[in-house]
Amino acid sequence: MIQLVKKGGSFGRDFIRQLKLRNEESNRQVETAVSEIIENVRLGGDTAVRDYTLKFDGALPDQTEISSGEMKGFLSQCEPDFLSALSRAAENIKDFHSRQKQQSWFNTDEDGVMMGQRIRGLSKVGIYVPGGTAAYPSSVLMNAIPAKIAGVQEIIMVTPPGKDGKPNPDIMAAALTAGVDRVFLVGGAQAVAALAFGTETIPKVDKIVGPGNIYVATAKKQLYGTVDIDMIAGPSEILIIADETAKPEFLAADLMSQAEHDVLASAILLTTSEEIAEQTVAQIDRQMPGLSRKEIIARSLDRFGAIVVCESMEEAVAFSNELAPEHLEVCAANPMEYIGKIDNAGSVFLGNYSPEPLGDYFAGPNHVLPTSGTARFFSPLSVDSFIKKSSFIYYTESALKSAQKDIIQLAETEGLTAHANSIKVRR
Amino acid sequence: MIQLVKKGGSFGRDFIRQLKLRNEESNRQVETAVSEIIENVRLGGDTAVRDYTLKFDGALPDQTEISSGEMKGFLSQCEPDFLSALSRAAENIKDFHSRQKQQSWFNTDEDGVMMGQRIRGLSKVGIYVPGGTAAYPSSVLMNAIPAKIAGVQEIIMVTPPGKDGKPNPDIMAAALTAGVDRVFLVGGAQAVAALAFGTETIPKVDKIVGPGNIYVATAKKQLYGTVDIDMIAGPSEILIIADETAKPEFLAADLMSQAEHDVLASAILLTTSEEIAEQTVAQIDRQMPGLSRKEIIARSLDRFGAIVVCESMEEAVAFSNELAPEHLEVCAANPMEYIGKIDNAGSVFLGNYSPEPLGDYFAGPNHVLPTSGTARFFSPLSVDSFIKKSSFIYYTESALKSAQKDIIQLAETEGLTAHANSIKVRR
Incomplete structure (x- = not known):
């Protein structure tokens, strides 16, 4: 059951502390296992990668690399409506990210001095795509398209083979749509290590991005410096600020859409209206039974969900700035008024018709966002994540x-x- | 003695491997000591910081914070010529970095959709400034000015007190020139931890930048995620590419200016001319005795210095791209022709009259640069290092x-x- 905190109710420090503890999943055992895998792949190359693939994935694909011809062959296994939705989403993502592109620039003086900053895409980028139920085509678009726009010369995707030694067709479709250059069927910490050092078949890259389980995340963290990495993503979060014009039906749906990700996901509603708070609780009860991931939703809302009635919108905004949420929805009569007040948030969704899944899949801004309060200093994945700059002086x-x-x-x-x-x- | 490798001589893999090993200074003992300091400061706040200051710096300053009035009081202890040089350097650094500033932007569609990216400076940034002989005023300018231009609301400098419990006047002058807001006399891992968590007197910041010894660097690394940090800097490096028009006298001076930083610093000259190579060796012998840090220079050149005669400028450029040097000088007849060929370098110095110290102190581009080959994927410190972005969708x-x-x-x-x-x- 999601907790409901009425005006003047006790809420705050303890809950925030609990939220911040969600992250500490890694442990000494994982660290040791991963550093052993990294060392073996560094020394053993392909042989080590193959051994780990057999051990962890239970199957060795017929060939490690999927050619682009073979990728196209998988398209026939995808639903046509999915393919066209994917292509429209990709267009929006391209459009938004193209606007982020910075140009090289220089400046000259009368005395012949010339100085500037050269900006180029990284040479090679590796994208990790999880297998199984966590295989999200949308995530391929969100990671690969900004890299492409940045001018990365080669985008290399790694993803574990299925039990049949084959890749997920929807992931192949997303890779083709996003312009991924090469695909290797390898997953886990061994894939991350292979990308960091290069093996006989897998190229060495400059940066590794993309979500993964605790082994993948730990491998990225350990290899930071040998390659660049994106941020280490924590469990997902939404915070909604709602005034009395918000719609409880929408609020409930949006809280649950975040909660379904993971039992560690957090969903918080801050509202100035006690009525809306109570109606949202009722809407959650009403909508939840129809959702396929209701067990996950229930557990997540129970531990990391909250509906809090605030004295004022100012109080709600101040609380949000302190929490620095990954996703922030502002469901208010004049949502634009709040943009300038929001100090810390990954992505901001304004008004009653900008639900968070619109941003996850379709609108264009990136869905790879800073979690666990790191929006205080980290930013969404962007074209800037895939560039390198050099200054020059003459x-x-x-x-x-x-x-x-x-x-x-x-x-x-x-x-x-x-x-x-x-x-x-x-x- | 710097090694001289003639055409066809054996040079390469082993030397590069040795260069890459320069970095591994940290060890388990340092890691453990630092994590204990961090934990004690997190729990003990000011009391813990004071205890460590007494223990490591041997003196407790009369007061931890230096007011801006007190800072101004130190100016009378600085040389007037130093103050005016500092102020001219600051103007150039401001001018260059102002050109890096990105604007918030948005885009609207006919159907009322509005999307964009909001860019703001971080709220609070901490700058670490080492004490003793490693107290470099230029480094204060290079770290603080980009933060100021990014719109950081509060720049907080920490620096260890001298044996007399007082700060270095030149550092105070640089802090005033750069617009640092508050200064605390505290150093070491305890200062980094205090900035990351906040204490009763030292504010909690969003990002910590600036150079430091192995304890400071390890503390920053361990606290990454709690706060953002700049890169972990390795030993400094220069690589010079010279054709037959280069001046051996200049080349020798530039190699040594890098070598004087540190016995681990690296200085490499790649030239197409055997005559220039030999004359540069002679010039090193001639100039070195007059330099105050000649022992450091000799040791550094002996282990990590090299002069290599290449078959062609193309070979030299390819080697440089593989090494991805922090500083790259191109001393060639038409240096501009090379900008487009340089894939990986922190800062590029073009022509015979753009020596690396020009960039260290004066020209404007930042001197905080990616080391140890990380120019493959990291960039110079810039205004972008001090911003946070949020996307928004309506x-x-x-x-x-x-x-x-x-x-x-x-x-x-x-x-x-x-x-x-x-x-x-x-x-």
Whole structure:
């Protein structure tokens, strides 16, 4: 049962503490197992990867790499309506992310000085796609499309083979739609290690992104620095701020859409209306029985769900800023008024007709978002996640002459006389 | 003695492997000590910080915080020429970084849909500044100015007190010039932990940046996720590509300016001219005795320095791209031709009059750069390092109606029926 906290009721510190503890899933045993896998793949390459695939996936695919011809062959196994929905979603995602693209720039001065910043896509990016029930085609689009737009030269997807040694056809369709270049049927920490070091068949990449279980997440964390990674995603969360114009039927549905992800998912409603709070509880009871993942929803709402009646919208916003939710819905009469008040949130859904699943699948903004309060300092996955920048400086002899006194002064103050010498030899 | 590898000489794999091993300074003992400090500061706040300050710095400052009035009082202890050089450098750094600033943006459609990306500065940022001989005013400018331009509301600097319990006046001058808001005299892992959790006197921040010893670096790494951090910096490096028009006197000076940082620093020259290679060795011998840090330079060049004669500039560029150096100088007749060929480098210095110290101190681009080959995927510190983004979505009822079939299809394909339900209740 979701908890309902009425005005003046006790809510806060303890619940937030509990929310923050959701994350601590990894443990010494997982850490050790993963670091052993990483070391073996580093030394053993393909052989080690094959051994682990047999051990963990129970089947060895006929071939590790799926050619693009073979990928196209899987399309006939997908529902046509799914394929067209996927393609429309991809268009929206491309449109939104294209607007994020930064350009290289430079600046010149009259004295011939030229300086700037060159921006390019990373050379190679690896995308991890989980298998089984956690195989989400939408996630392939959200990870691969920004990389493509950033100008990444090669996008390499890894995904574990099914029990029959075959890939999931919907995932293949998403990979084709998103412009993934190569696909390898390998999963787990061994796939992450293979991408980080490269093997005889799997290319070494510069960055690894995508969701995965605790072994995959731990491998990414351990390999951070050898490659770049996206953020370590925690359990999903929604926070809804609702005034008296919100619709309890919608609110209940949206809380549950988040709760169905995972028993660790969190769904919180903050509202200024006690009536709406109570009606939302009633709507949850009414809608839940018809949902296929009702057991997960019930458990998640029971532990990490809450409906809180607030004194004012200001109080609700302040609480939300403190929690820094991954997803924030603002169901209010004038939702735009709140954009400027929201300090910390991954993605903000405004008004009664912008439910969170619209953003998960379709609207265009990325659904890979900072969780567990990290929206305070992390940002949604974006084109910027797949670029590298270099600065460049060109000075003329006369421009260096004008600057030399200052540079020598600063270098000598810092006691770095060889730095000063490099200016002095040019006088 | 710097090694000289002539055409066809053996050079490569072993040297690169050795370069990559320079980093592994941290060890289990440091890790354990640091995690104990972090835990004690988290639980004990100011008391724990004070205990560690006494223990590690040997002196407790009269007061932990330096007011801006007190900061100004230190200016009289600085050389006037240093202050004016610092202020001119700050202007150049501001000018360059202002050009990096991204704007919030949004897009609207005819059907009333509105989507966009809001970009703001982080609320609070902590800057670590080492004490003693590693107290570099230039580093204060390079870390604080981009944060200021990003719109960070409060920049908090921590730096260990000197043996007399007082701060370094030059560092105070740099903090004032860069716009640092508050300064606390505390250093080490305890300062990093205090910034991450907040204490009674030191504010909790969203991100911690700045260089530090192995304890500071390990604390930042361990607290990553609780706060954001900048990259973990490894030992410094320069790679110079020189054709037959380069000046051996300059090349020698530039190699040594990098080598003086640290016995682990690396300095490599790749040149197409055997004559230039030999003359550079001679110039090193000639210039080194006059440099105050000659022992460090000699040790660093001996282990991690090399002059390699290449078959062609293409070979040199390919080698540089593989090494992905922090600093890359291109001393060639037409240096601009190389910008487009350089795949991986933190900062690129073009021509004979753009020595690396120009970038360290004065030109404007940041001197906090990716080391140890991580320029493959990391970028220089920039205004982007101090922002957070949120996406926002506003859909109208009719726009959601047009999208509903696709969203429901995608959600149901993924087995997430509560996601589909959140659309269905709005029909």
